[in-house]
């Protein structure tokens with residue numbers, strides 16, 4: 670588990686600068702404490718980016734790639750990004766819950782049967798990030 674404190678300086682050129690480029694978290698799940706006053710986090714639904722509104726003192730739990738793999742695709746790890754704000758700085762805290770490096774990751778055996786075949790190969794977590802830009806794609810069967 671590790672925490673990242675994000676600081677997004679205000680930026681008038683929203684068309685040129687991302688706070689955080691589109692990505693999916695490579696964690697099992699991520700606990701996010703978003704800025705209560707400055708919006709910026711957006712999730713991709715279909716081909717549309719949806720802004721997340723914040724609830725005071727509430728955290729946001731995001732499903733990461735490892736949960737998608739372990740659940741054999743039942744739970745999805747969504748693409749998300751952070752857009753900058755023209756007039757206000759923004760801060761957030763993200764706590765990434767991850768497996769140990771030596772853990773082997775794969776779909777739970779109990780979820781695999783004739784109707785729902787295995788969707789992902791197994792891999793050691795230490796090797797996960799070496800698979801490329803969107804590692805989960807490389808594990809698809």
Ligand SMILES: O=C(O)CCC(=O)C(=O)O
Pocket residue numbers: 673675689694701702703704710749751760761762763
């Ligand atoms: O700043 C946020 O609200 C989200 C941060 C995030 O997605 C990340 O750190 O991976």
Ligand SMILES: [Fe+2]
Pocket residue numbers: 692693694749
């Ligand atoms: Fe993220």
